[in-house]
Amino acid sequence: MFDNGNHVALRRDGVAVVLKAPENEMPQVEYWGRNFGVPSAEDGLAALDAMTLKVTPPAEKPDAALRPSLLPQGAEAFAGRPGLEAYRGTTPVFVRWTAVETQVAEGGHELLVHAKDAVNLVGLDVRLRLAEGGLVLMDERITNIDMEHEEPLTVNWLDSVLPVPRRADHLTQFTGRWPLEKQPQTDPLPRGSVTRDCRHGKTSHESPWLFIASDGEPLFDSGEVWACHLAWSGNQTYRLDNLPQHEPLLGAGELLGPGEIQLLPGSDYATPQVCFSWSDRGLDGMAARFHRWLRSLPNHVRGDRPVTLNTWEAVYFDHDEATLIALADLAAKVGVERFVLNDGWFHLRRDDTKGLGDWIVDPEVWPNGLPAYMRHVY
16 A cells, blocks of 8 residues: 555645555655655656655565554554544444545645545545645544444544654653743653643643654754644644654644544544644744744734733833833833733732732832823833
8 A cells, every 4th residue: 555556745835745645545645844846747756655665675575664644543554653543332443444535625735635434434534735834734524424323433532643754853842830831841752652641621831832853952043843733722632653663753633531522423523733844944944834824814913013012021020110110111212112011010919829819909019009100101
């Protein structure tokens, strides 16, 4: 299955994604990164097969370095965390696709995959889109197509993944607490199948936020990075599969509770969108792909917005009326148009171990109250 079928190449804004689409098999990503002039002709793309599907003798290829598919499964000889885990009753469902259709859409920037397992009666739709800015967007939808029995299809997880090259040897993720959010943690790329979960029911301060694989420790303005972000504010799982048989996989998905998704006949479950960003200009280039895509959305704010000063990083909890008047005057001189008086004025709240004080002004910190200060800023 791995070296059969034609190629699909998506190109946009300096990024290319090349996939192999075997007949009635889930497509596999052969390449994701710089658009080095990826050819359109099939004979030109065929050279990628030899580069990405390495085998060793004997002829039966027992040590083949396999290409995991867009939804890696044990049925494909994938030994890592499967992309889908599902059950019917007490019986696990190991999908093996009997029919797969692929279609290129959106002016050559999107691949649509419709797969069916006629034995386990499971349908799957995968959308991989190369959006403006070169950001790769993936989402999936699984359907219970067993219309004869009432037993639901229970979905434990459904993840989206993309491969990264073996030269990626570091993983950066994030942790933190209020008010110390998004603290980067960079370590050598771990071995095996690794997950990081967030169970607060919201993004929360200790959210991984991103999984960033990099060639060496990541730099802001140079070097290659491959990043994955789950566009979802609920429970979440980030994953890395760094196994000897193939290139590492980077991905994410919604963290589902036990029995949370039970699909009755004809019903489906759609995953949150997962965003993948490659950059050869370090973290800045990676972030720029997100920024360009967000600015391209139809409801994104257009035009200039006020230049804002937030007092938090200037004074934290150390509020003093004279100091903050001087800060407002200095801000006005340099062109600040909006002044935000952040935390530090609440009653009895002098550090981050107290509550927010029900938005009552602390008279010990602001003996004259806030009205006079607001008039000064205005």
